[in-house]
Amino acid sequence: MKKSTVQNSIRPWAVLFWLLVWQGASMALAAAYPHGYLLLASPLSALVRLGELACTAAFWRAVGNSALHIFGGFLLSCVLAVLFAAMSARFRAAREMLSPLVAAVKAVPVVSFIILALVWLDGRDLSLFISALMVFPPVYLNVLAGIDSADRQLLEMAAVFRVPFRRQLRGIWLPQVLPYFRAACSLALGLCWKAGAAAEVIGLPGGTIGERLYTAKVYFQTPDLFAWTAVIVAVSVVFEKLFLALIDALVRKAGG
Amino acid sequence: MKIQVHNLCKQYDGVPVLENVSFTAGTGVTCVMAPSGTGKTTLLRILLGLETADSGAVTGMEHGRWGAVFQEDRLLEQLDAMGNLRFVLGPELDPESAAALLAKLGLGDVGGKPVRDFSGGMKRRLALARALLAPSDALALDEPFTGLDGENRERAIACIRRAAREKPVLLVTHEEADATGLAARIIRL
Numbered sequence: 327m328k329k330s331t332v333q334n335s336i337r338p339w340a341v342l343f344w345l346l347v348w349q350g351a352s353m354a355l356a357a358a359y360p361h362g363y364l365l366l367a368s369p370l371s372a373l374v375r376l377g378e379l380a381c382t383a384a385f386w387r388a389v390g391n392s393a394l395h396i397f398g399g400f401l402l403s404c405v406l407a408v409l410f411a412a413m414s415a416r417f418r419a420a421r422e423m424l425s426p427l428v429a430a431v432k433a434v435p436v437v438s439f440i441i442l443a444l445v446w447l448d449g450r451d452l453s454l455f456i457s458a459l460m461v462f463p464p465v466y467l468n469v470l471a472g473i474d475s476a477d478r479q480l481l482e483m484a485a486v487f488r489v490p491f492r493r494q495l496r497g498i499w500l501p502q503v504l505p506y507f508r509a510a511c512s513l514a515l516g517l518c519w520k521a522g523a524a525a526e527v528i529g530l531p532g533g534t535i536g537e538r539l540y541t542a543k544v545y546f547q548t549p550d551l552f553a554w555t556a557v558i559v560a561v562s563v564v565f566e567k568l569f570l571a572l573i574d575a576l577v578r579k580a581g582g
Numbered sequence: 583m584k585i586q587v588h589n590l591c592k593q594y595d596g597v598p599v600l601e602n603v604s605f606t607a608g609t610g611v612t613c614v615m616a617p618s619g620t621g622k623t624t625l626l627r628i629l630l631g632l633e634t635a636d637s638g639a640v641t642g643m644e645h646g647r648w649g650a651v652f653q654e655d656r657l658l659e660q661l662d663a664m665g666n667l668r669f670v671l672g673p674e675l676d677p678e679s680a681a682a683l684l685a686k687l688g689l690g691d692v693g694g695k696p697v698r699d700f701s702g703g704m705k706r707r708l709a710l711a712r713a714l715l716a717p718s719d720a721l722a723l724d725e726p727f728t729g730l731d732g733e734n735r736e737r738a739i740a741c742i743r744r745a746a747r748e749k750p751v752l753l754v755t756h757e758e759a760d761a762t763g764l765a766a767r768i769i770r771l
């Protein structure tokens with residue numbers, strides 16, 4: 327386990343190396359072609375552009391709009407996935423009925439769903455729907471696995487002593503299921519930002535990160551493209567850290 | 583209260599585990615004795631309603647509550663001793679009487695240590711304390727002295743004998759000495 331952690335860790339020197347490669351490639355393209363700087367913006371110009379954008383109200387409105395829809399879709403999907411997982415754990419028919427649906431959502435390319443959903447939905451709701459759709463399978467499957475692996479002996483003990491469900495939930499179910507839910511959320515938070523931003527680029531709802539990315543592409547504003555991409559990564563990481571910290575607090579509370 | 587077991591039969595995959603088991607257990611300790619693997623635990627699981635018998639009947643506990651020590655400790659490992667008692671007893675837990683019983687069982691100094699850090703013997707005594715404190719009309723104890731040394735075994739025996747003054751205690755064991763120490767009525771399977 328330790329070996330794997332060392333292998334997968336991101337070292338500052340490696341980050342610096344790739345930033346230098348990026349800077350070098352950008353400079354080489356700029357020197358080789360007239361307007362070559364448009365093909366690949368340098369990391370420095372992307373950073374400068376990000377600083378400029380961050381000083382505008384429109385930037386924060388776009389971040390807020392996208393976050394509201396994408397994270398809203400994530401939360402909505404989490405609630406539904408947990409409810410459906412509980413139902414599937416209880417009723418075999420529900421599990422069997424949902425199984426092909428979940429498999430289909432996992433297998434079908436997200437862009438197919440985006441285009442299909444554009445037929446039904448307004449562009450503004452598209453990112454919410456798509457992020458919810460991407461989040462559902464991992465959260466549903468992991469929570470179901472957590473419920474399935476609950477300690478049957480403890481449940482029998484609780485039944486014999488007639489422990490009310492509320493106390494069973496806190497003492498047995500939550501400590502068992504929360505780690506599974508956490509792992510799913512860690513994966514799903516990254517997925518929903520990627521899929522949600524793609525949905526915004528295609529659906530073009532006004533005043534969102536996706537729309538700004540599209541505009542950057544149309545006008546060859548590569549520093550903007552990199553700046554907005556960095557914003558998506560940063561916001562995704564911040565939401566992931568905050569949400570996982572919240573779950574960790576719940577795990578600790580359920581555990582103690 | 584009397585628990586009556588009539589002609590209980592149970593088999594797994596065609597192999598009989600219990601064959602026409604019948605007995606009556608009133609207030610006091612009734613020891614069910616048999617070598618390992620001869621259906622003692624199955625009998626207790628049927629009595630506790632965790633398994634159904636193929637035939638036969640158990641009467642006397644239709645509306646009663648069981649307290650139990652299972653073959654495994656079945657404790658919430660993440661919680662401390664008091665947390666485990668609170669999980670079962672809820673608002674009915676009287677911290678003073680719980681602390682007194684824990685002390686009698688030699689667990690007076692465990693503090694807030696989570697059960698996962700307990701030794702096997704400590705877990706067994708806590709499982710016994712939980713069964714003794716929970717509101718019940720009868721107790722089913724499956725090898726409650728497993729992992730206990732001489733002194734702690736004596737402590738546990740004293741607590742079980744006290745409980746047996748008020749309700750039937752069915753105790754499963756394969757140790758003759760346990761039955762003797764509890765002055766129990768013995769039923770051999």
